[in-house]
Amino acid sequence: xxxxxxxxxxxxxxxxxxxxxxxxxxxxxxxxxxxxxxxxxxxxxxxxxxxxxxxxxxxxxxxxxxxxxxxxxxxxxxxxxxxxxxxxxxxxxxxxxxxxxxxxxxxxxxxxxxxxxxxxxxxxxxxxxxxxxxxxxxxxxxxxxxxxxxxxxx
Amino acid sequence: xxxxxxxxxxxxxxxxxxxxxxxxxxxxxxxxxxxxxxxxxxxxxxxxxxxxxxxxxxxxxxxxxxxxxxxxxxxxxxxxxxxxxxxxxxxxxxxxxxxxxxxxxxxxxxxxxxxxxxxxxxxxxxxxxxxxxxxxxxxxxxxxxxxxxxxxxxxxxxxxxxxxxxxxxxxxxxxxxxxxxxxxxxxxxxxxxxxxxxxxxxxxxxxxxxxxxxxxxxxxxxxxxxxxxxxxxxxxxxxxxxxxxxxxxxxxxxxxxxxxxxxxxxxxxxxxxxxxxxxxxxxxxxxxxxxxxxxxxxxxxxxxxxxxxxxxxxxxxxxxxxxxxxxxxxxxxxxxxxxxxxxxxxxxxxxxxxxxxxxxxxxxxxxxxxxxxxxxxxxxxxxxxxxxxxxxxxxxxxxxxxxxxxxxxxxxxxxxxxxxxxxxxxxxxxxxxxxxx
Numbered sequence: 001x002x003x004x005x006x007x008x009x010x011x012x013x014x015x016x017x018x019x020x021x022x023x024x025x026x027x028x029x030x031x032x033x034x035x036x037x038x039x040x041x042x043x044x045x046x047x048x049x050x051x052x053x054x055x056x057x058x059x060x061x062x063x064x065x066x067x068x069x070x071x072x073x074x075x076x077x078x079x080x081x082x083x084x085x086x087x088x089x090x091x092x093x094x095x096x097x098x099x100x101x102x103x104x105x106x107x108x109x110x111x112x113x114x115x116x117x118x119x120x121x122x123x124x125x126x127x128x129x130x131x132x133x134x135x136x137x138x139x140x141x142x143x144x145x146x147x148x149x150x151x152x153x154x
Numbered sequence: 155x156x157x158x159x160x161x162x163x164x165x166x167x168x169x170x171x172x173x174x175x176x177x178x179x180x181x182x183x184x185x186x187x188x189x190x191x192x193x194x195x196x197x198x199x200x201x202x203x204x205x206x207x208x209x210x211x212x213x214x215x216x217x218x219x220x221x222x223x224x225x226x227x228x229x230x231x232x233x234x235x236x237x238x239x240x241x242x243x244x245x246x247x248x249x250x251x252x253x254x255x256x257x258x259x260x261x262x263x264x265x266x267x268x269x270x271x272x273x274x275x276x277x278x279x280x281x282x283x284x285x286x287x288x289x290x291x292x293x294x295x296x297x298x299x300x301x302x303x304x305x306x307x308x309x310x311x312x313x314x315x316x317x318x319x320x321x322x323x324x325x326x327x328x329x330x331x332x333x334x335x336x337x338x339x340x341x342x343x344x345x346x347x348x349x350x351x352x353x354x355x356x357x358x359x360x361x362x363x364x365x366x367x368x369x370x371x372x373x374x375x376x377x378x379x380x381x382x383x384x385x386x387x388x389x390x391x392x393x394x395x396x397x398x399x400x401x402x403x404x405x406x407x408x409x410x411x412x413x414x415x416x417x418x419x420x421x422x423x424x425x426x427x428x429x430x431x432x433x434x435x436x437x438x439x440x441x442x443x444x445x446x447x448x449x450x451x452x453x454x455x456x457x458x459x460x461x462x463x464x465x466x467x468x469x470x471x472x473x474x475x476x477x478x479x480x481x482x483x484x485x486x487x488x489x490x491x492x493x494x495x496x497x498x499x500x501x502x503x504x505x506x507x508x509x510x511x512x513x514x515x516x517x518x519x520x521x522x523x524x525x526x527x528x529x530x531x532x533x534x535x536x537x538x539x540x541x542x543x544x545x546x547x548x549x550x551x552x553x554x555x556x557x558x559x560x561x562x563x564x565x566x567x568x569x570x571x572x573x574x575x576x577x578x579x580x581x582x583x584x585x586x587x588x589x590x591x
Contacts (some may be wrong), residue, residue, distance in 0.1 A: 026296070051217060077234060
């Protein structure tokens with residue numbers, strides 16, 4: 001049932017998505033997985049891979065003007081790196097309103113409760129904590145293809 | 155071998171322990187704070203097991219972002235490892251003083267595509283054992299062009315080899331046998347481990363270990379490690395070497411009994427294959443960076459499982475072609491010319507080496523692997539790998555995200571499920587006893 005709905009949405013609009021790891025994070029599997037999930041929803045994915053320097057991510061996103069930027073990190077530096085990366089993304093006028101989300105295992109202790117609000121304040125549109133279900137991510141993405149979101153993206 | 159003249163060379167210590175019939179166990183362990191790092195080494199040394207110490211570096215140091223290290227140290231922010239370049243040589247010397255000795259070498263573990271500054275810092279602090287490789291620490295762990303990583307690693311090998319002195323034999327371990335942590339077919343792990351070992355030897359190292367990470371099926375792993383041993387003997391007969399097994403590096407069981415059984419299985423794999431050293435994982439692995447106590451528990455559990463396992467058992471088990479595939483992969487690279495660094499670059503450019511699911515720009519990305527129903531890692535697509543004669547391919551189905559997740563979680567599910575099944579009789583007994591009320 002859910003897949004039928006998402007197929008309808010896909011026919012309406014497929015998103016250009018940049019999936020990327022953070023500068024110091026070498027983990028790849030979550031990036032491969034997110035790419036497959038997004039492709040199955042009908043979206044076009046550019047997968048930057050692991051250990052992407054901040055400037056390289058910004059340069060690629062400024063050039064590609066994606067509809068969504070998905071950052072994933074599991075090495076414990078995601079909070080620190082994420083704050084810096086989102087700041088430099090938001091410094092670019094082209095990317096000031098681009099939806100940017102982050103998820104994974106973002107600190108070394110396993111879930112600082114203030115982390116999500118600080119990441120949101122720094123410019124992320126959504127933070128998917130370690131225990132977040134994939135359905136939360138899917139419905140966030142589906143929300144971007146809805147007509148209201150299209151105006152923001154355009 | 156004359157232990158009395160050794161000053162803690164990792165290769166010598168492991169050889170001595172192997173001659174005594176004991177498996178050396180080693181943690182993954184790194185703390186930013188020098189005092190905590192030292193406490194970790196002390197706890198490792200005095201664990202009830204034959205151990206060597208580990209200093210795992212933080213990931214800013216790994217990518218050469220020393221400014222972020224210094225900023226974090228200034229603010230008192232935690233790092234995910236010990237910043238050996240950010241701390242002075244004197245600080246690192248004080249961390250290992252009185253702990254490092256000829257019975258307790260310490261290995262520096264880092265994951266860097268450019269380890270020159272790391273090697274310089276560790277040698278300055280009196281440490282001479284480390285690990286990695288020009289391929290295995292470039293493709294999955296950086297965006298550094300492979301050609302540049304090969305140059306960095308050549309220089310790093312030369313730095314290490316130049317530190318050789320009477321009683322001091324620098325040791326380098328390949329990480330190629332652990333490529334991607336999971337879903338890399340064993341023959342390619344074996345080939346990459348061997349090629350990196352050959353690269354180290356060509357650039358001056360005389361004491362080398364070949365890694366192999368436990369995968370998804372114990373019989374397949376046994377065959378793979380046996381092939382690795384045999385090929386290491388054939389390709390590098392004059393180098394002092396041993397094999398190091400890594401406890402599973404993929405998605406880890408979430409239950410304590412499941413994690414323990416997986417760790418014990420890796421210890422048994424090490425023993426039956428005649429491997430000399432084991433890098434352990436802890437039951438905390440699925441959640442966070444482990445504590446010191448969790449590491450000591452893992453070391454002692456692995457040592458106990460190893461001591462209970464009789465071995466090695468050469469010649470057992472079926473030959474499914476891992477030796478032939480690995481030999482073909484290594485042979486194809488060596489045929490590309492005498493400069494192994496250039497041969498590795500050409501091999502990746504032509505897809506003779508091609509790591510499944512690896513997103514690095516220098517990896518062709520035309521191979522895929524999958525898990526068969528009994529949990530053996532198999533090739534789904536081989537791209538231009540020169541192994542067509544030694545492999546049977548399935549139909550050309552593409553892996554979905556759900557299948558990928560199932561494959562990545564196969565070991566977690568298998569061992570956690572076992573743990574739950576194991577505890578079920580207990581709970582059903584309790585329920586039965588309650589029923590009469």
